[in-house]
Amino acid sequence: MTIQSLGVGSGLALDDLVTQLLNAERAPKEARLKDKEEKIQSEISALGQIKSKLSDFKDSVDKLRKDSDINGREPTITNPTEDKEVFTAEASGSALRGTYKVAITQLASGSRIETADAVYTSGTDKVLTDGAGDTTMTFKINGSTDETFTIDVKQNMTLAQLREAINKNENNFGVNANIIDTGTAAGAKLVFTSDVTGFGKDLVIVNDGDRGELEKLATTNSAESLTYLSPVKPAQDALATVDGILVRSDTNTFENTIQNVSFEATEESPFDTNGTTRLESTLEIGFDRKGLESKVRDFVDNYNKIIKDIKTLTRYGSSELEDDGALAGDSMLRGISSSLAGVVGSSVDKSTLGSLFGMGIELTSDGKLEIGDLDYGLGSGQDRLEKALEENFDDIAKLFTDEDQGIATRLYEITKEYTSYSGLLTLRERSAKDDKDQLQDERESFETRMFNYEQILRDRYLNLDQTVARLNQTGSALLASLGQY
Incomplete structure (x- = not known):
């Protein structure tokens, strides 16, 4: 049914009346939906925040729950x-x-090979001019079948072009060719260096075609039975x-x-x-004293972040001016805080340190951990930590890693129980997201009801509008008739 404009016939402000009635019907229900949505969204955000911090803490205790990680x-x-x-x-x-x-x-170091003195005058000298066509040269390491590559040597190729062909070969295993212009009677020298190190692993340059001109550049012939150039510096x-x-x-x-x-x-x-x-x-x-100290301090910092967030999210406002936390009074979060505090405050019989206090980590009155500066007759927290790191590595390991009482071992299992895919926090998150989806369905249903309610109101007041319009027409006709007499 089409929504029509009301009051046209009667002159009454029926559109305004319908709007007011709709607003009166919508406002309280919409406010309840909005409050519910904000509460669910706050819950989802708070659960995600705690889950993230708890995961960080799980990672830090994971680095402390294995003896091999501590005794690095x-x-x-x-x-x-x-x-x-x-x-x-x-x-x-x-x-x-x-x-x-x-x-x-x-x-x-790798080997180094140089061409002889006065063989070439500059990089533009040609290395192959005998007219017998192109050939190849193979570069390899003595005694190796893995490190090898072959280049094409073309007629009239210059010394500089040969150098580039060697250096740019895609299979080059670490041979570098360079031209040294001595500026003396020795002329220009082509120098080969190999990155392959080790005694006996000298660079071998094979004159594959046994071309006379290339004997100046190679260490051996195709049968590797002759010796031309020798390394001026063997691999070592x-x-x-x-x-x-x-x-x-x-x-x-x-x-x-x-x-x-x-x-x-x-x-x-x-x-x-x-x-x-x-x-x-x-x-x-x-x-690894520094490494362990860093892990211990990360453990303390991440623990305190969780406790701080739990307190913020579960607090009740102390006055009407202070809002409650997103999860005020939530029993699950209080349970997390209580479980963690129970473990960090416990003793480990197999460690002579006894507890975290023995290595300088103290549980404060507000539920956080700290490496304190106050001396209780046993040295400050920092003093006890330094002493434990210096003298009691094995006992630190037992304190954290003991299979039954180890602090990191037990904390890891607690955090895993909450943060894993099927953990309690994850399930709670999913439930809150399901509530959010259900709320969206409620909104859509509510909008449908409001649309239908508007139709009912408009139909009702349309009849009134039409009735008043007819009465007005009748009244006008009567007045017109009476005016004739």
């Missing part, structure tokens, strides 16, 4: 001179603690001494020379004043 190893290097960083080192969690004296006596291993024992590697990285430790040589150790003895660096493999 950290290499410390002391070099003989501050201006030289001779090597870097890494250690796995299973590396044994210890101190080693290390000296780098030789860096690994890296050499080092560890506690006086000579060790070697075909790269500058020494893997497991010290078990579960790797170190990479960056430069040779400096000589002592006698000019022959290398000065040793000290490599100490110890506990």
Whole structure:
């Protein structure tokens, strides 16, 4: 039914009346829907906020619930001179603690080959002019079948063009060609360097077509039975001494020379004043104190963020001027807070530290954790933390990782119970989102009812409008008739 304009016939303000009646009917119901929507949206937002903070906290306790994560190893290097960083080192969690004296006596390097003196005058000299057509040259590493590539050598190709063909070959495994113009009678020299390091791994350049002119550029013929150029610098291993024992590697990285430790040589150790003895660096493999301290502080910070948010979201306003939290009095959030506090305040029998307090982490009166500055006769929180990190690594591990009482172990299970796909917070979120979807259906149903109600009102007042219009017409006719007499 078409909504019609009312009051045209009667002259009455029926449209205004219908609007007022509709507003009177709509306002309270719409206000209830709006309040309900705001409450649901606030709940969804608050649950998402808590879930996010709880997930961050779960990640931080996850880094503390495994013994291998806490008992990580950290290499410390002391070099003989501050201006030289001779090597870097890494250690796995299973590396044994210890101190080693290390000296780098030789860096690994690849081979270097140069053309002979006075063979070429400049980069524009041609390398192949015999008229016998194009050929190829193959580059490879002695004793290797993996590292190899071949280039085309064309008639009248210049030294510079040959250089570019080598350097731009898509299969080049690390050969660099360059032209050195000596400015002397030696003329221009083509220099080949290889990135492949290790004793015996010299660059081999094969004159595939056994062309006479290319013997100036190759190390051997196609049968590899002849020798033309030889490396001016052969490939070599890296050499080092560890506690006086000579060790070697075909790269500058020494893997497991010290078990579960790797170190990479960056430069040779400096000589002592006698000019022959290398000065040793000290490599100490110890506990990763800084790494663990960072994990502990992240644990404290993330715990406090959760407690702060739970208090904000569940609080009741202290006056009419202060709004309640989005989840005021919510039992689930109070349960989370209570469960977390119960764990962080508990004792662990297998650790001599006893509890978090023993390593400097205190539970404050407002339910948060802190590494305090106050001294209770046992040292400040910071003092106890430093002492635990220095002397009680194993007991810190037990405090957090014990299978039955470990603080991180238990906290991880609690947070997982709430934040996993089927966790309590996730289910609560889904329920709130379902309520939001249902509210949308209610809105649509409400709008339909209001539309129908408007039709009813308009139909009702349309009849009134038409009746009054007819009465007005009758009255006008009567007055007109009476006026004739």
